[in-house]
Amino acid sequence: MKRKSHACLIVIMVAIILVLMVVLYGTINFQLSGGSVLKTDYKLTGKPLYRLDISWPKNPEHFTGAVFGVAVNHITGLVYVAQRGDNVPKVLVFSTYGDFLQAWNTSTLEMPHGIFLANASSNPSVWITDVGSGPYGHTIKQYSPAGKLLQVLGSPGKAGTDVRPLQFDQPAEIFVHSSGEIYIVDGDGGLNNRLIKLSKDLEVLWIHGEKGMGPGQFYIPHSVAVDSFQRVWVADRGNKRIQVFNAVTGDWLGSWGSCFSVDAPYSVRLTPDQKYFIVVQLNTNQISILEAPPVGMIGECKVVSTIQLADDIKPHLVDLDLKAGALYVAEIGARQAQKFIPFYWGTTIGSFL
The missing domain is CATH 1.20.5 (Single alpha-helices involved in coiled-coils or other helix-helix interfaces)
Structure with missing residues (x-):
C-alpha cells in the first residue's frame, strides 16, 4: 500500500x-491519440508577459484557409478572423471565449490582408483591406458586424497611385482612430509604398509616398498603429524597421531598426496601457514585445520579451483585446489564429505589464 x-x-x-x-x-508538446501535436510548441524568453490559451477557439476545424488577420471588439467580446483560399468563408467570427458564431460568405471580398475593428463602443464596423487582383480588389471595405458591405475605398479592380480619386495597389492595413481619422499603409508589394492619413470625411490630410530607405520613405509598409501620444508607428517591412510620425502634422520623428536585423517587422500593435508594442516577425516565427518610449522620445528599440513559435507557423498580423489584454495572432503557415493571455489573468492589463 x-x-x-x-x-x-x-x-x-x-x-x-x-x-x-x-x-x-x-x-x-502534447500528443493527441491520432499522433498530431496540439498547438503548444512555443518558448518564452525575457519577461513572461503572455501564455498560450490552448482552449481557444473551441472549434478550430472552422479554420479552412490561410489566416491573414484578426480584429477584436472588446465591448461585445467578438473576434473577427480573416482568411484566404478557394471556396472558404473570408471572415470567421468567434467569441473571446472561443465559441464559433458565424462566417461571412461574402462575394465582395477577394483576398483579405488586414482587418480592423473601429468604433467598438458606439457604432462598430469592420474594415478589411483587399489585395485581390479581380474586380473587387485593390480596395478597402467597411462592413457591418454581421458582414454587410457599407462602403468601399479605392477603385475596385484597378490598381493605381492617384489620391483624387483615391486608388490603392495591394493596401496592407488600415487603422481607424477613435477620432474617425484613418491611417492606411499601401501597398503590399505593388506600385505604392505609402502612408496616407484621411479625415473622417475621407479627405487626404497628409501623405508619405516615396519608395526608398531614407526617413519617411518606405519599402512594403505593412502595418500601422497610433498611440495615445499622437504618434504613428509603421512596420516598414522591406526596410526592416519601424518608422514613427507625428499624427497631426505627418512629420517624421524617428525609426527603429536595431531590433530587426534578422527579420522584418510585419505587424505592430500597442498593449492597452500603451507600455509595450507587440511586433510580429513572420520568417523567424517570433512575436516580440518592445518597450514603448515615453512622449517626446523615440530612442532605440528595446525587446523585453519574446514568444518563439514553432517552425512554419508564420505569424502575420495581430490584435489585442483592449479590455482583457489578450493577444490574438493570425498565422498563415499554421492556418489558424491563436490567443495568448496575460499571465495574471483576471487583473487589469496595466497592473502587470
Whole structure:
C-alpha cells in the first residue's frame, strides 16, 4: 500500500511539474491519440508577459484557409478572423471565449490582408483591406458586424497611385482612430509604398509616398498603429524597421531598426496601457514585445520579451483585446489564429505589464 501511495505521489508531482512548465515556459508538446501535436510548441524568453490559451477557439476545424488577420471588439467580446483560399468563408467570427458564431460568405471580398475593428463602443464596423487582383480588389471595405458591405475605398479592380480619386495597389492595413481619422499603409508589394492619413470625411490630410530607405520613405509598409501620444508607428517591412510620425502634422520623428536585423517587422500593435508594442516577425516565427518610449522620445528599440513559435507557423498580423489584454495572432503557415493571455489573468492589463 505504501508503494502504491508513493507511486501516486510521484505521478501527481510529475503532472504538476509538467503543468507549471507549460504555464511558465510553453515548451511542452502534447500528443493527441491520432499522433498530431496540439498547438503548444512555443518558448518564452525575457519577461513572461503572455501564455498560450490552448482552449481557444473551441472549434478550430472552422479554420479552412490561410489566416491573414484578426480584429477584436472588446465591448461585445467578438473576434473577427480573416482568411484566404478557394471556396472558404473570408471572415470567421468567434467569441473571446472561443465559441464559433458565424462566417461571412461574402462575394465582395477577394483576398483579405488586414482587418480592423473601429468604433467598438458606439457604432462598430469592420474594415478589411483587399489585395485581390479581380474586380473587387485593390480596395478597402467597411462592413457591418454581421458582414454587410457599407462602403468601399479605392477603385475596385484597378490598381493605381492617384489620391483624387483615391486608388490603392495591394493596401496592407488600415487603422481607424477613435477620432474617425484613418491611417492606411499601401501597398503590399505593388506600385505604392505609402502612408496616407484621411479625415473622417475621407479627405487626404497628409501623405508619405516615396519608395526608398531614407526617413519617411518606405519599402512594403505593412502595418500601422497610433498611440495615445499622437504618434504613428509603421512596420516598414522591406526596410526592416519601424518608422514613427507625428499624427497631426505627418512629420517624421524617428525609426527603429536595431531590433530587426534578422527579420522584418510585419505587424505592430500597442498593449492597452500603451507600455509595450507587440511586433510580429513572420520568417523567424517570433512575436516580440518592445518597450514603448515615453512622449517626446523615440530612442532605440528595446525587446523585453519574446514568444518563439514553432517552425512554419508564420505569424502575420495581430490584435489585442483592449479590455482583457489578450493577444490574438493570425498565422498563415499554421492556418489558424491563436490567443495568448496575460499571465495574471483576471487583473487589469496595466497592473502587470
